[in-house]
Amino acid sequence: MFNKILLLSLQISLLGTTLGGNILIWPMDGSHWLNIKIIIDELITKQHNVTVLVGSGALFITPTVSPSLKFERYKVPFSKETIERLINNFVLTWLEHRPSPSTLWRFYQEITKVIKDFHKVSRGICDGVLKNEKLMEKLKSGNFEVLVSDPVFPCGDIVALKLGIPFIYSLRFSPASTVEKHCGKVPYPPSYVPAILSELSDRMSFADRVRNFISYHLQDYMFETLWKSWDSYYSNALGRPTTLCEIMGKAEIWLIRTYWDFEFPRPYLPNFEFVGGLHCKPAKPLPKEMEDFVQSSGEDGIVAFSLGSMVKNLTEEKANLIASALAQIPQKVLWRYQGKKPATLGSNTRIFDWLPQNDLLGHPKTKAFITHGGTNGIYEAIYHGIPMVGLPMFADQPDNIAHMRAKGAAVEVNFNTMTSADLLSALRTVINDPSYKENAMRLSRIHHDQPIKPLDRAVFWIEFVMRHKGAKHLRPASHDLTWFQYHSLDVIGFLLACVMTVIFMVTKCCLFSCKKIGKIGKKKKRE
């Protein structure tokens, strides 16, 4: 008997641990890679072997040598330059047609064109793996237990199904924001959940709610027209009639790269985990020279300034405009910028090719952060409680800054139309109005005060899926309903038909009775 007790306790104690397994990664390039790399590193420290699928056109994913980390390279029918051109085109289209109430339709039209080009590239990436028989054979013999996919470029899910293993998504938001809704089955009530990219908050006026409602429907339309085209690709690849949405809906866990310090509270499902800021960590000391410069700021402190890894240069005019604003604040400024030194650069501003952003934001002298509004950077600012000036340009950046603005931790400056005075005023506001620092610190406290750290939660659920070969107990039954069943339209229709039938029958009976009574009355009169 005691052997049995021992066995049971051993079983239970083993539940929380996973012995080193094999994990396959379907990554996305750019800042997405920086984020998933943190998860990979943590998986490696937990004794797992990680293999990353990387196409020949990748920009940021640089294979490194490590015994637990392998990179499986595959050829794609386009060069790095094609990707760079595409991203450039994406940024420019966004900057030119940034959505506003009056330009919403035009914006969606223009961005649809760019997304179509992305989809072409995306299909090339898919083909690069799925049609590479040698690679697929190698993967099949790799004994992978789970695939972690960033689904901005589809296909990771197909690879997982072909290998017969469960898959997990890691994403900030899906393109057109409707994948979580349509494939993940998460309800998004348009009355208080702002559509992604709408730049609205959860407190909306009537006009805002009208705009939000329209945004949802435009994004649904975009999804229908663009993502629908993937259905035949998915059907061909899997050898049976299916849809992109049906397959994406099979994700065991959706690791969302935000949390309630950033998001507005909204409904979600038990297979969604909000792990925003999983890359954040305490600041390390700065390089000696940089620390000296920071210390020279005295009581005034410093401002950190970066427009992210995508934007390297600005027009000379824009750079001068920015530099002249920076020159007018008492703080020292550390600016990550690879372009020509602006003529108006003040003595308080120093330009760097690269900044240790997290270490700077965690420095006690840092008063503000000028940012393009990428999720990674915003989370570092939240982590360290630093108020922001947002200069958003494309993708989720304007929306991210709108979130921080709504939470009172940022001021936004329109990158297209800004003057030197606009930037200066925004900087003075976030530095001198104590409410911005207070709000940033409040978000920081919320971020730090979670039952488990976001990175640990992300790794827990990946390991959970490995231990249990899925997480089916978290999967809502809505995945097995058609859209009209999901919205109970068949039930409502049936009940309406019942009511109508009853009304019809009662009316008929009444009419029949009235006629009968009428006839009897006439008969009596005649008698």
Add this chain to the structure above:
Amino acid sequence: MFNKILLLSLQISLLGTTLGGNILIWPMDGSHWLNIKIIIDELITKQHNVTVLVGSGALFITPTVSPSLKFERYKVPFSKETIERLINNFVLTWLEHRPSPSTLWRFYQEITKVIKDFHKVSRGICDGVLKNEKLMEKLKSGNFEVLVSDPVFPCGDIVALKLGIPFIYSLRFSPASTVEKHCGKVPYPPSYVPAILSELSDRMSFADRVRNFISYHLQDYMFETLWKSWDSYYSNALGRPTTLCEIMGKAEIWLIRTYWDFEFPRPYLPNFEFVGGLHCKPAKPLPKEMEDFVQSSGEDGIVAFSLGSMVKNLTEEKANLIASALAQIPQKVLWRYQGKKPATLGSNTRIFDWLPQNDLLGHPKTKAFITHGGTNGIYEAIYHGIPMVGLPMFADQPDNIAHMRAKGAAVEVNFNTMTSADLLSALRTVINDPSYKENAMRLSRIHHDQPIKPLDRAVFWIEFVMRHKGAKHLRPASHDLTWFQYHSLDVIGFLLACVMTVIFMVTKCCLFSCKKIGKIGKKKKRE
């Protein structure tokens, strides 16, 4: 500078801890008390001072003496016997009118009458505290930081507001199940989320979905008719026009006493935490005599049998029927029963006044659990991976067993109509069909494999609310919308009006143009 770094690190490290605070508890009697008592004990081990408000009519809440646990007693205008009579009436009504598709309306009518009596008692409890000026003064000087309320009996929320402190709910489900929906703003899609008490699963046929849809609307109707009557009480108590729902919606966190091992996956909100099974713990050794009896079962093992703390006796006929079924299995049976020894009792069955239920369920010899289906007992069975035979009687018991049945870990026997053969067949099924044990073990694995234990999560969120004076960052903005705004009816109406106006204008223009063209044509003809 380094002082500042130190201060910041100290600040951050302190975030995860709460120095001993004062916590007020608004408990509910019966098995609810057993559950919240576990939270109280954990809060005490974390150095908090806990005060429990307990009415003179309480049955199970027995004040104990402890330096960190105080009981504030207050008088209520009814005796313990009134409560016992009420519960008895509740059980009998349920047993007599247990909801089935054909008796749904009659069931709701009958149960409404009983709930009305409960509400009368409930108002007595409220008055007992709110009108007791001395007690309220004492509470005001108690420096409480949070109130934890079981909202089956309303009023805890009013006490919290009167003391100016945040409050948290601990509940299994709210009466009529609509409080989470209407006051908590959680969406419940009727197409795949079975209404509570409906005994349906998340996999529903068309007929089931019709029944579920009707169940939701009947429960809504019940809520409207019964809980609406509290609005004036709440308004009077708080001295301003308000509603029960508005006040209940102010709960910072809703600690729900289930988890996804028991629940069907469904949407929820970030201020909802599922902490089901927080009372479960590893089994302790049995008393010597009991262990000897258990060991005497040999390879066949034992069956644990309890109908909970509410049902003490059965009719002689029912007891004999049960005993004769138990006599026919090779297992030894431990039966918690306080009635007269049945004549048909087999030599394999032993009757006990009380059972160490958790220790028995955790015993390696235990093969099955015969249960009334209370949430606490079901969670102990899940924790230890024991398949169940359900003999549900009232409240959520039939629904709880329906959940376990749907998950393949239980067989249900109708308590009203069962024969000896029914019970015997059910017992043989769960003991001999290995799928029941496998499913129970699967649920057990899910339960044990959580990032943090349910009790730790419950305590974390109580302490979070104390640290931050609330959890406003988790509160959805839907609380500030009217019902028609929430459902976007004003937006849809406005957009429809716009479309109609455009259609009207276009039609008018067309008609006008047609007329004009017609006139010109006629003119030309005339010419």
